[in-house]
Each structure stands twice: as C-alpha cells, then as structure tokens.
Amino acid sequence: MSYFSVKNIHKTWETVTVDFSLECEKGSMTCLLGPSGCGKSTVLNIISGLEKNDPEYETKLEIELDGQRIEKLPPRQRGVGMVFQSGALFNHMNVVNNVAYGLISQGMRKKEALIKASAYLPEFGLTDFDKRMPQTLSGGERQRVALARTLITEPKLVLLDEPLSALDADLRRRLAAQIREWQKKIGFTAIMVTHDVNEAEAIADKIVRFSK
Template sequence: MSYLIVRNIHKTWETVTVDFSLECEKGTMTCLLGPSGCGKSTVLNIISGLEKNDPDYEAQLEITLDGQRIEKLAPRLRGVGMVFQSGALFNHMNIVNNVAYGLISQGMKKKEALKKASDFLPEFGLSGFERRMPQTLSGGERQRVALARTLITQPKLVLLDEPLSALDADLRKRLAAQIRDWQKKMGFTAIMVTHDVSEAEAVADNIVRFSK
C-alpha cells in the first residue's frame, strides 16, 4: 500500500476543472508542474484541509496518509506541514520563535521548543539568526526559515506551494538543490508545486504535469 493515496479530488472554477488522483511512496518528492491557474495549489489545499472538494464530490474524496484516512480530519490533525510561496512568517516574532511555534502548538514546553529550534537552525544555514526579525531577512533566508519551521515538527507529509517562485533564478537553483539535499537527509515525503521545468527536474522523484 502506498504511503500517500489521494483519490477523487474534484474542483471547478471559471473555465478550470481539476480531476486528480495520486499515489506517493514514503520518502519521495513529487512535483506538480504546470502553468499558473491550472489547479496545482488547489490540490495541495484540499490535501491539507484548507479547501474542500466540490460539494457533489465531497463524499468521494479519499486521502490516506501512512495507513490513516485523513480527509475528514481538521487540518491541524492531518500530520501535514505546508510551506507557502510567501513564507508566511510571523513578523512580530523573531526567527527562533517562528521556528519553535509549531512545536509549542503541539504542546511542547516553550523553553524546550526554543532550545530545539535554536539547535535546528544551523541545518538550514541560519546560525546566529535566532534574534533576527523576518523583516530583516532576504527572500531566500525567509524561505529557509519557513522550511525549518515546517520540518522541525516532523510532519508525515510536507506540501511546498511554489516556495521558490519569488526568488531570482540563481537563488532558486541553489535553494532547489538544498531542498533536495534536506529531503534526502531527513527522509520526508513531499509534494511540491512549481511552474519551472528545471526546478521540478532538480528536486523530484516523480513529476505530474498539469495543463489548462
């Protein structure tokens, strides 16, 4: 049985219809590749619970992760972590508090979470960034913080929604290679959305192509 099984995602808006199913093995990186507006991000949002299937198809949706059906669970209970294009950092928190946030939300004591977050930052080239504020970081640094914040909680599935699209071409290439290295080292299972063919080829074990 595959580690992730997604069946019968169905979403329609304007002239776009997404009809999607997928299976992924544990420890693999799958890329959803296609132009903007074709439904790639919608797939991630439905898997994570941030969006619902079309009403007529809601009962047909099946999402199984590590042997557990999760489509009816609240987003925070699904074991899914998400990294957004913007990074979505908390601007009122310094970097170590941003990274520790998910651990504290899971019930870890703040002191322990902050220590773990501080120890985790060097993995992402962020040594000495503990007291920095998000507004002082470059785009690439912000995305590394966002990745650290997600991965420190050890989600069963990581969803990456165009995490590199706001960066320049050279930085995208370098960070894509780093994401692949982290994925191999940590062994997490991930789905990444991108419109960039070379980016998909650099990070993915499997590529699913979307079209409008």
Template sequence: MSFLKIERLTKRYDHITAVDGISLEIERGEFISLLGPSGCGKTTTLQMIAGFTDVTSGRIVLDGRDLAEVPPAKRGLGLVFQSYALFPHMTVAANVGFGLEMRKVNRADRDRRVAAALQLVGLSSMADRYPRRMSGGQQQRVALARALVIEPNLLLLDEPLSNLDAKLRDEMQGELRDIQERTGLTTILVTHDQSEAMALSDRIVVLNKGAIEQVGPPEAAYKTPSSHFVASFLGRTNTLEGNREGPSVSVKDQRWTVGEDGNSGPILVAVRPERISFGETGLKGIVRKRVFQGSQWFFEVESEAGPIVVLAPNDSRRLPGTGDTVCLAWQAEDMRVLPRDRAV
C-alpha cells in the same frame, strides 16, 4: 500500501471543474512535483491535501488514514508557501518555534527542536535576528525550518522559491533537495517552473486542465513525453508535422525507421533542440537568428518543415552564421512520435 493515495480526486466550483478525477500514489520519502501552467489544478490539489479546500468527490488517504474528516491542524503537515508569512516582531527562533508553542510543547523540548531545525537550514547563528534584517533566501529558510520543526509526516511546498532571483533560486533548490534527502521527508512541490521540477523531483506529475497528462521520473518525462502538451511544456521542443507508414516516419523528404509498427497517417514529431545537429545532409533550412548563451549557441532556423530551434554546444566546431543555408539532422531515438489526436 502507498504512503499517500489520491483516488479520483475532484473539485468543482459551480460549473467549473478545477481538478478532474485525478488518481496518484506517492511512496514514503518521495519528492513529487505537481507541474503545470496557471489554472491546471496543481495548487487546488495541494490545498485539498492540506484541508484548506473542500473535496467535491474522491479520497485522500495518508499513511492509511482517510483525511476526509480530519481538520487541517490535525493532519500533521508541514506547509511552506510563496509568501514567507513570518511574524516581523518575532525573532527567527520565535518564528520557528511558534507552531510548537501552539501545540503546547514544553520549553526545553521546544528549544531543542528549534535549534535542530535552524541547524538543518544553516541559520543557527541567526536565531536572535528579526526577519526584516534578513535576505529573501534567509527568510525562506526560516519558513522551511518552521515547517520542519513540527516533525510533519508530509511536507507541502507551494511555489516557495518563486520570489527569489535566479541565482538564489538555483542555490535554494540544491539546499532544499539536500534537506529533503537528509530528513527522508515525503514532499510535494507545486511549481510552474520546469527546470525546478526536473532538478528537485523523484517524479513529476504534469497537469493540464485539471487532469494528469503524465507521471514519471524527470528524465523519462523529458525524453518520452506522452503528448504534445507535455513535450512543449516540459522544456523547449520542436514539433513538426510528418507522416507514418508502419515502422517508417517521414518529415518532408527525410525518413527514419523507428523500429515498431504503428497506424499509418499524419503524425507530429517532437525533437528537443539539443538533439539536432548541423550536417552535410538532412532537412534544409536557413539560419535566421544566432545568439550566444555562454555554454551554448541558440539558433532559429527557417526549414522546409517550418521554424526549428537548435541548441549547439560552444566548442571548437565551426558553426553556421546568420543567413547560412544548413542541413538539420537527428537520430530516430532522439525524436518522439505523437499521433495527431494527441496534438492538443
């Protein structure tokens, strides 16, 4: 049996459906990200799991226990939110130990568990410091330690890194994943940041308009999106209009054999920018923009099939300049063919 099982979970507010009958199974020790734009239902789903939002219909079963009648405080969950919500008048140790104190844990056991949690997040030397004297990243570690110290059976993270600057966010992502792997704690992260979801997750759950669009490992979701929405939301992609005739796919005068039969007719072809190369043959276009980005070059090309973005590595190859006429090429295995009825 799955550790967490969500069955046809639905939340309605009057005539608005925020979560529309989603079902999901999560194994013990997995790191899952609920990914999607604002209003897709990801935070509402997390709040229903936590017990802060009533369920309209459906079931949430955690480790064999139906949570329908279990109040939030009895669910045994660790929670970390976007706002750190630390008590400014309490030291780090007091903040971390607050939940244990509310649970009537004896002083000796409380001190031991607080010390272990602070060591886990690398803050042992700051136990007596107050939050106002700490950086954003340090405060976020305190919030994480406070969630971990109660020894939860499930950790829920609601955009916990969104208040940090880019460099610190990258550092905290690595630390968060390392802590999760060391503890083996089943974790659900809510985020709208695609790179964060791909860096942290065992599986990504892509949500759109209250429904699940795709579930899968980050690499699979990125390489083989199930819809135009997933292709465009999970990283940058080029979506081109084309046609299909059995195993043959064409965009303008370029043609590929995809190796499997399909219904003939109009299609969309999704190609990631890094899979497109400049060559002697291919789809013709003119470079309209060229931007240096350190490890790579960013190109905007006006092609016969419409605007195309290309990402080329910064290596010894000669690359075209602005205004140059180019040919764009990619392999059949580098594109994803999407039927027109899944384009929106």
C-alpha cells in the same frame, strides 16, 4: 500499499476543472508542474484541509497517509506541514520563535521548544539567526526559516506551494538543490508545486504535469 494516496479531488471553476488522484512512496519528492491557474495549489489546499472538494464530490474524496484516512480530520490533525510561496512568517516574532511555534502548538513547553529550535537552525544555514526579525531577512533566508518551522514538527507529509517562485533564478536553483539535499537527509515525503520545468526535473522523483 503506497505511503500517501489521494483519490477523487475535484474542483471546477469557469474555465478549469481539476480531476486528480495521486500516490506517493515514503521519502519521495513529487512535483506538480504546470502554468498558473491550472489548479496545482488547490490540490495542496484540499490535501491539507484548507479547502474543500466541490460539494457533489465531497463524499468521494479519499486521502490516506501512513495507513490512516485523514480527509475528515481538521488540518492540525492530518500530520501535514505546508510551506507557502511567501513563507508566511510571523513578523512580530524573531526567527527562533517562528521555528519554535509549531512545537509549542503541539504542546511542547516554550523553553524546551526554543532550545530545540535554536539547535535546529544551523541545519538550514541559519546559525546566529535566532534573534533576527523576518523583516531583516532576504527571500531565500525567509524560505529557509519557513522550511525549518515546518520540518521541526516532523510532519508525515510536507506540501511546498511554489516556495521558490519569488526568488531570482540563481537563488532559486541553489535553494532547490538545498531542499533536495535536506529531503534526502531527513527523509521527509513531499509534494511540491512549481511552474519551472528545470526546477521540477532537478528536484523530483516523480513529475505530474498539469495543463489548462
């Protein structure tokens, strides 16, 4: 039995229809590869619970993660973490508070969460970044903070929605290699959306190609 599976994702727009199923092994990196507008990000949104299937297919959707059916659970209860293209950091919080946020949301005391977050930052090349504000960070630094904020909560599945697409080519290659290194070291299971074939081939155990 696979660690993660999704069956019968179905979403239709005027010119695009997504009809999608997928299985992933534990500790694997799967890339959804294809051009903009082909439904890749929609797949992640449906898995995470941020978006719904087409109404006539809603009852056919099946999502199983680590032996548990999760398609009827609210997003916070699914055990899924998500990293967006923008990083989606809280601009009114410094780096350590951003990273601690998920732990506090899970019920950890703020003092304990901040200590854990501060100790976690060096793993992502963010030593001495605790008090930095998001507005002072480079694109690559923002994405490393976003990834740390997601991974510190130990989600069962990590969804990466084109986290590198806003970066320049050289930084994109370096950060892709770092993500792969962290993924192997920590052992998290991930699905990543990208339109860059070289990026997908460098980072993925499995590539699923989308077309329009």
